[in-house]
Amino acid sequence: MKAPARKPVRDAVREAAIFRARAQTGFLLVCLVFAVLSGRYFYLQVISHDEFITRAEDNRVKYRALAPNRGLIMDRNGVILADNRPAYRLELIPEQVPELDATLAELGELLEISDADIQRFHKLRKARRSFQAVPLKLRLDEAQVARFAVDRHHFPGVDIVPYQTRVYPLGENLAHVVGYVGQLDADDLRSVDSGRYAATSHIGKIGLEQAYENMLHGEVGREKVETNVQGRILRSLDKAPAQPGHNLYLTIDSTLQQLAMASLGDYTGAIVAIEPGSGEVLAMVSQPGYDPNAFVAGLSVADYQALIQSSRRPLFNRALRGGYEPGSTIKPYMALAGLENGIIELDTTMMSRGYFQLPGQPRRYRDWKRGGHGEVDVVKALEESVNVFFFDLASKMGIDAIHAYLDQFGFGRPTGIDLNGEAKGILPSRAWKRATMGEPWYPGETVIAGIGQGFNVTTPLQLAHASAVLAARGESGQPHLVRHVGFEPAAGDADQPVARPVTRISAARADHIEAVIDGMIAVVHGKRGSARAIAADKPPFVMAGKSGTAQVFGLAQDEEYVEDEVPRHLRDHALFVAFAPADQPSIALAVVVEHGGGGSTVAAPIARQLIDAHLGHGTEEIAAQ
Amino acid sequence: MLDLPLVGALVATACFGLVVLYGASGEDSGTVIRQAVRLAMGLTAMTVIACISPHLFRVWAPAFYALGIVLLVMVAFLGEGRGAQRWLDLGFLRFQPSEILKLSLPMMLAWYMHRSSLPPGWRQLLVSLVIVAVPAVLIARQPDLGTAMLVATSGLFVVFLAGLSWRLISFFCVSAMALAPVLWHFMHDYQRGRVLTFLNPESDPLGSGWNIIQSKIAVGSGGLFGKGWMNSTQAHLEFLPERSTDFVLAVLAEEFGLLGVLLLFALYLYIIGRCLWLAGQAKDSFSRLLAGALGLTFFVYVMVNAGMISGLLPVVGVPLPLISYGGTSLISLLTSFGLIMSVYSHRRLLNRY
Secondary structure: OOOOOOOOOHHHHHHHHHHHHHHHHHHHHHHHHHHHHHHHHHHHHOOOOHHHHHHHHHEEEEEEEEEOOOEEEOOOOOOEEEEEEEEEEEEEEEHHOHHHHHHHHHHHHHHHHOOHHHHHHHHHHHOOOOOEEEEEEEOOOOHHHHHHHHHHHHOOEEEEEEEEEEEOHHHHHHHHHHOOEEOHHHHHHOOOOOOOOOOOOOOEEEEEHHOOOHHHHHHOHHHHEEEEOOOOEEEEEEOOOOOOOOOOEOOOOHHHHHHHHHHHOOOEEEEEEOOOOOOOOEEEEEEEOOOOOHHOOOHHHHHHHHHHHHOOOOOOHHHHHOEOOOOHHHHHHHHHHHHHHOOOOOOOOOOEOOEEEEEOOOOEEEEOOOOOOOOEEHHHHOOOOOHHHHHHHHOOOOOHHHHHHHHHOOOOOOOOOOOOOOOOOOOOHHHHHHHHHHHOOOHHHHHHOOOOOOEEEEOOOHHHHHHHHHHOEEEEEEEEOOEEEEOOOHHHHOOOOOOEEEEOOOOHHHHHHHHHHHHHHHHHHOOOOOOHHHHHHOOOOOEEEEEEEEEEOOOOOOOOOOOOOHHHHHOOOOEEEEEEEEEEEEOOEEEEOOOOOOOOHHHHHHHHHHHHHHHHHHHHHHHHH | OOOOOHHHHHHHHHHHHHHHHOOOOOOOOOOOHHHHHHHHHHHHHHHHHHHHOOHHHHHHHHHHHHHHHHHHHHHHHHHHHOOOOOOOEEOEEEOOOOHHHHHHHHHHHHHHHHOOOOOOOOHHHHHHHHHHHHHHHHHHHOOHHHHHHHHHHHHHHHHHHOOOOOHHHHHHHHHHHHHHHHHHOOHHHHHHHHHHHHHHHOOOOOOOOOHHHHHHHOOOHHHHOOOOOOOHHHHOOOOOOOOOOOOHHHHHHHHHHHHHHHHHHHHHHHHHHHHHHHHHHHOOHHHHHHHHHHHHHHHHHHHHHHHOOOOOOOOOOOOOOOOOOOHHHHHHHHHHHHHHHHHHHHOOOOOOO
């Protein structure tokens, strides 16, 4: 080739020749591929024809999916919380039913099938292949089974099939933790591997049943069966049995859970009890509960509407999703923040005169006690819940330091518990206010943040977790409900612990933490402790606690809050956090009683009762109740 | 302007398709009528395109290519579709921009090759690869691996027809094979699943292996002469999935047997041969390369679909040209035949390049 100046001199004839050669090669390859394809079709259609004609005729030989048994759910002592019981259901194989609508009508007369059953059947049918069985009615009673058995030959493609149904023996006590399974619908089938659920009728809809669906479900089995013209199974040719799902062994103590549920009585509210250090959730209650068993059988529209529209909101998991102003329960963390940040010392005192004022501002932030508490140090500030002490502390510390320190306890973000849908609450900061309201932060807001009011929102779970962190002297595992997943209970230390994140507060000095805990002990055991009533009988253990009150509606500055004059639904929420025994706690808990008034009168006795039960103290009295 | 032998073969194949579709759709005349209307629209588009001089396509090739890329990028941000983002909704119509690339990519490459003396060397190969890779990656990310590979293939045919040396071709093939594990790494789980199922369909007979098994049963049970029109038990008992669209060849094979399949193959082979011959008559390399590449791309569609139906290739969503139910692909396909015919009928006008 001679080097061309700019544009190469093109050899049009040569280019055309190159193309023609390539086109011919290409066509040759095309012919070759067609020859291969033709050979393949010849192989399938002529050589293997007999085999395939049998397979096509043999559509009567089918694969039948076998449902796995769902894993059981047990509490920490082996009490069964979710069980399987044998039952019978009516199934149709649409392909084998000659006249579907007529058959459904006849079955309806025979077995009391509701319109809702038929609607669900049609929806489910669309999501499955025509030879796959589709359940029409669950939990047939014995009379229905007998009635159908007599008429069975009238209904080709219809059969009664044994299956396992879910039962929750403790009912509403654990509804918000365990959740429930509901009938698998077409939407579920779109989100799961439909092959794996080919024979399954129920799926976890909420709670642990939902969160651990993958482990509970198990693996589908497969049976190759020979059927006659009507589609009745004549014999099994080959069988790969289903693999049962794993059991869940919970951290929950169902006795404590039931007691906690009962302790709230008529009140709505939530209780969360956690083992400090490990983060194992001992009890998690949201009152009122509901009967999960009703969801398994399928709820009528009217019943469901009643649940949804109830003003008591039984389906709402208050422990996980309820947002409450923490009120004075924030004070121990504020006190520790003040000590750690060097704003106060262990021996710092201040004079409480009953109100606090920001320099140069007329507004008075009042204490709950007229005239004040006098000379107050940090222990006394906690014991008597002295607002002015914390107004002053907060205002000196500033919102940035408050936010930074309280954040370490997990306020304002989900704890990461193994349930779906946890609320994150709000731990206010300058950035948060700017982002959500587009406004700057005002000093007055720092003042009330110091007593857990203003923008603060926490969930009962967060309160319990923060209290567990404090109880464990600054370090506690992520709250969790499942201790172990497997086929047998975990064998203590031999069990491989799941690695979970740990909440750890930085550089907390031991004497600082002990001072705060001393303050909380004084709340219960002190002479002027705000919750001293619950320890009036001098219990054989020391407990630490802190009450709180979450305002439901705001009072004008000069109004007095007189509980008896306020209608119940506007009364303040009562809060109490506690842990015991104070020196080596084995339980930390948060009690929220909605519209219960002051924290120490309603919530604190509940906390005491649960701690008694947990520590094995006063069980006789409880049994007598 | 039209090349009557090619038009005749196309219409014959499409009519065969309508007959098969009637049986495959469960004797639904609505399906057949809708498809016939699309066929008429496609033939009209083909005729219009055939009348336009390829000179115009050459001038507009880069702009057309750029438009396609812009639309693909828009799809990445605004597109809709279940799971995969393939569709663009312009309010008055919805379409897949990847369809545009099926035409504009080979056009762009033909334009590029045309600019310099052939055969292409290293430099042209590298630039071509970039031109191919940009849209291919965008489409693969939608994710639509099948279309991405088809679009890429149409571009590589241009390079092949331009006379890229066999040494570079073999080097390229070896590198591509070496990159296969990398591709595997970037595949979606469902795509990997398809490949694994293809290798062993019996491992999941109720799930993803279902299509392949049922399709092979349909084909195999058809035999030499078939079960007769509208007698496909596999289709009528609904064992066969997507029997009007991607799996229509299985119905054809079951109802018309090996003879029906071979008749269809013969029609396809004639169409491809005719396209390559028409391309060879063109006087400039742009026209030759474009027409030749489009003809070979058509072949790849046939190969992939027929291979998938018979279990030779993994299941990818590629319709059977001129037979499968569906509008967009039919119209873009007939448009490409319009281009090929335009090249042939305007060959004298383009005597000078």
